[in-house]
Amino acid sequence: MSDAQVHRTVHDVIAAAPAGVLYGMIADATQWPLFFPPVVHVEQLDFDGTRERLRMWATTGDQVKSWVSRRRLDVERLRVEFTQELTAAPVTSMSGVWTVEPMGNRSRVTLEHAFTVDGDDPGAVRWMEEVTRANSRAQLDRLAAPWANLDETVMSFEDSVRIKGPAELIFDFLYRAADWPGHLPHVKELALAEEEPGVQVLSMGSISIDGSSQNTESVRICFPAAGRIVYKQTLTSPLLAAHTGEWAVDPDESGVTVTARHMVLLREDAVEEVLGEGADLATARRHIRDALGQAGLSVLRHATQYAAGAVRVL
Template identity: 30%
Template sequence: MPADTQAPPVHRAEHDVTVQAPADTVFGILSNFAQWPRFFPGTVHIEPLGTDGDELRIQVWRAPEGPAGGTRTWVSRVALDARRRTMTFRQEKSPAPLAAMSGTWRVEPLGTDRTRIVLTHAYQLLDESDRLAVDALIDRNSDLELGHLRDAAEHDHRTGPLTVTAESATELPLSAEELYELLDAAVPDATTVRVGVLGRRVAERHFTADPALTLDASVLDLTPTAAGVRLTVRRRAVLAPGEGATITALRATTRARLQKEATMTVQQLTDKAGSATDLLLYTEVVRFYARQAHLLDSGQAERWADTFTEDGEFVQNARPEPWIGRAQIRERMRTGLDRIAGEGLQRRHWLGMVDLVSYDEETVTTHYYAAIYSTVENGSPQVYLSTAVDDVLVRTPEGLKVRHRLVSHDNVR
């Protein structure tokens, strides 16, 4: 018999609420994605992904159970019709137990300051045995969303927007990707849910128990610049409704707190970025020295000399004459390595205790120890030299290079 390819049945639901506010006020809140966390329970962030024809693609993150539960995400396509005051939506790939989900929001004026909001759903299930549970969930969520949207519209119409914002910004000497990794590695506190858009943005919703706030959220935007990345921390809260004088005072204290927190976040990340910059530079320097040692110990005098600048200097306290210029450094080291090979010796350079004495955008000065081991065939390794080295490294289009090196042999005073 042929396989049953019949599509699952489409189930429908409709919910509505009446709002004491103008239809334009209601639709203005509904069509502003930044407002969605106010009335979609557990919404952490909405990220616009661009347009496809007449549709907007958005990614939605929700934590329905707050920090204690998991975060769900999906991509929806949304079509807004401001003239008809409608918003249709459909999920590109619905999370289980749904096979598909779509619907429409309709904002219908009932008078100058009275509006009806209608929310319809059409959905299919992966397993029809989930029908009762999904129906109950849609009923509960629809009533919550409509109720929150009603409250938001009525409060905004009566007292003006209850949203309070603050921001702080700085520029950091990291790439956007490096700063994103730094943010992603940090563990949020127990009341916060964090989501991210790779290399671009980190969004947080703070599920606080503060009864004075209905929403507490943060967005950290990362914008690449010529010098690194511009970090902008945006804090946003929505006040719970109250009396006029109370709201005025609460708005002022909340704005001051948000500004303090935004500024503090920028300062903390500036400090961390500085530490991260130190670590990245330290890693770069140590890798440079490792490559130099490998080239030297494998007899590649020419490539080793190329790690010096054209006018580089190699100075040893055990030798009266310094080697000046890359050409002379190459020639002298080639002669020395040929002699060592002719004697049947294998030399190994071991570097350690690398200290970045100072650095800026162009120059790095270092101090470190270098021990050289010498081994003959079938023999035991012997310490040939113990030294301390002082380098001046410079940045070039090819990477770090040595401009000046002083090797101080421990057995020479």
């Protein structure tokens, strides 16, 4: 058994929301990328109604880390326990618990961590304490945000096109985002780093449907065997508090369906500032649907042209 020192942290927040709502947000980890700033993507590997295994990607400082966690959900006690099954260096073990405590019209949410690091290196311990503090505060502060208009501020949609061409070439176009400025008219510049295979960090300058320039930054997780690329914008347009999405390439006997999926969390307090006096959430929803939909379809159509052109060359 390891003699490494166990380091513990405890953070909490008082939230103006019912305990059941907050517990539901904590329990459904697949939605965390939309609500919790550090979380990039979550894949549910197994679930029996109480116990689950999750593969998670998150930003830790200026890095993207991935791990596998086991969780036990206790709806009666409003408690979720977690243990990392596969950790990311320098962490050698990580566990903890979420607890939601009803307080009349409000709730207390507590997030506890217990971790060890390789060799109990003081610098690594300090780094982990800082990262844990920053990520815990980011998650708890988001839970404490007002959620009165949650149904209106969250929206999801998708667009698909049918393509007759090799799925591999279509995925290749989506994967090679660094080449997009030469193919996509709305993408003016793009920098891409891929220090770990399949984990891409992008910075992109583009033109929106109203002609304005905008800069976004994203983390993309690529699954070539499944024909999927999922992403989260870590720097969004001013109207969005969060934007996650997916590119999916699904071949069948007669061709390929390529889909652009989006899920966004609108920033309600920025609607009038961005869209003008008198604009409301309905206006913002239409604007975002048009802007992201057109940008996504542009990528899909140019992927079609790229695949067709590559086949002619071959």
